[in-house]
Amino acid sequence: MALRRPFGLPRQVLRPAVRSSLGYHQEQRFSFATTVPPVTQNATGSKGPTAMVFLNMGGPSTTNEVEDFLSRLFADGDLIPLGRLQTYLGPLIAKRRTPKIIKQYSDIGGGSPIRKWSEYQCQEMCKLLDKLNPETAPHKPYVAFRYAAPLTEQMYTQLFDDGFGKGRGGRAVAFTQYPQYSCSTTGSSLNELWKWRNRLEGKRTNGTEEASGAIQWSVIDRWPTHPGLVEAFARNIEDQLKTYPEDKRSGVVLLFSAHSLPMSVVNRGDPYPAEVAATVHAVMQRLNFSNPYRLCWQSQVGPSAWLGAQTSDTVQEYVKRGQTDLVLVPIAFTSDHIETLYELDLEVMEEANSPGVKRAESLNGNPIFIEALADIAHKHLQRGEKCSLQMTLRCQGCKSDRCLESKKFFAGEETSSLVV
Incomplete structure (x- = not known):
């Protein structure tokens, strides 16, 4: 099928190999064309340079x-809340689980590919952004x-080495690579970024004024239903469905799988949970x-x-019932890592022992996905927002002062009053 431009990206932005489009008919709605020659990585725009920082859990x-x-x-109470004994129980659990997890990483090639994919995705997105913005x-x-x-502190030191901060100012965008927001994932990463920002650049005076020459941060905190994300998932599902006989294809059950949370x-x-469900519904639509x-x-x-x-x-139960054609879709991950390569591929699928149980490809180097990242970042830069309004609202039962102060910081002076 011939492909058109994804969600309004200019033709000059797309790589020659990707002529496609997402079929959302937004070309007339958006126009990012400019008469100014695109700025390359070797030149600086009037508001550049800009650091684009991908936030994620990571992996060894x-x-x-x-x-x-x-x-x-296991020391992170935002991800795995263990209460007052966190500092004692965390290291014990980690030490006990290390041999088992080492074996799992050995079985998928000796380590996680998440760093490789994250660096590739960010680099390719930045190339597109140079032309878009x-x-x-x-x-x-x-x-x-x-x-x-x-780690966050290593990234921050690199920012300093590259000319950001330390009295020189500069802009940085913290871009979560968790499409759906959770306090355990994006929230934890932002809390860590806020902590190291305060340690390395000093706290804001009077709660609002930046230290002179500090890095100016903004946040892309969620994007669960972006058309490009949805399209990339949908294409991967369609590709996997084509591997089934045509007469069985419509009966294949799609199992969207996301990392769970403690109740x-x-x-x-x-x-x-609501944002993951929103992604699933958008993909099915x-x-x-x-x-x-x-x-x-x-x-x-x-x-x-x-x-x-x-x-x-779920897989075991459906197979027992005779439903042996299942496609697993990792819906909350932007690249392969141990949860896909080991847990889904080597545990869930092998235990199912059915050739009809398959998995849709992860996003990894998918060009449609990378174009989506560029579009998300472009709109964020154009709007000049600090974060989404949704991020200013804490969970109803949140009692964390750290979360409160972190959100106020990233919300900025204009919207920090909304953080309650």
């Missing part, structure tokens, strides 16, 4: 990094992981509801109650 690139990765992960170019790519290198986080009012589908949850840790039904249990 080698098995030697596994224990440190787990130690940071020349006034804020060059757009410099950075990655800040929460639990693995490059204590869900009941506090975390928006993640794009597919014209061609197949039966369900949303399920994976990666539960520990004995406490977590959001279900679990993906592994």
Whole structure:
């Protein structure tokens, strides 16, 4: 099928290999054309340069990094709340689980590919942004992981080395790579960024005034139903459905799988389950509801109650009932990592022991997805917003002063009063 331009991106932005479009007929609605020659990575626009910082959980690139990765992960009360004993229980759990997790990473090639894909996605997005938004170019790519290198503090030091901050000012955009917002993921990454910003650049005076020459931050905090994200998922699903016989294709069950959350986080009012469901519905709408589908949850840790039904249990139950044609769709991940390559591919699918149980490709280097990232960032830069209004609202049951102060910081002076 011939492809047209995705969601209004100019033709000169697209790589020659990608002539396609998402079919949303938005070309007439948006026009980003400019008579100014595009600014390249070697030139500076009137408002540039701009640091584009991808936030994500991260993963150990080698098995030697596994224990440190787990130690940071289980020490994070935003992700896995263990109460007052967090500092004691976290390291114990991490040490106990390290041998098992080392084996899992060994089975997928000796480490997580998430750094490789994150750096590639950010670099390619920045190339598109230089042409879309020349006034804020060059757009410099950075990655800040929460639990693995490059850690937030390492990224911040790199910003300093590259001429941002330390009295020189400059703009940076924290761009979450969790499409759906959760206090356990995006919230935790932003809390960590806020912590290191205060340590390395000083707190705002009077609560609002920046230290002289500090980096000016804004946040892209969620994008669960962006047309490009939806289209990239839909195309991958369609590609996998084509591997089934045509007469069976419409009966294949689509199982959308997302990382689960403890029910204590869900009941506090975390928006993640609703935003994941919104992504699923948008994808199914794009597919014209061609197949039966369900949303399920994976990666539960520990004995406490977590959001279900679990993906592994769901697959086993459907196969027992005779429904052996299933496509797993990792709907809350932007690239492959251990939850897809090991948990879905080597646990869930192998335990199902059915050739009809398959998985849709992850987004990884998908050009439609990368164009979507560029479009999201372009609109954010054009609007000049600090963050979304949705981010200013804390969970109904939130008692965290850290979360309150972090949100006030990123909301900025104009909207910090909305943070309650």
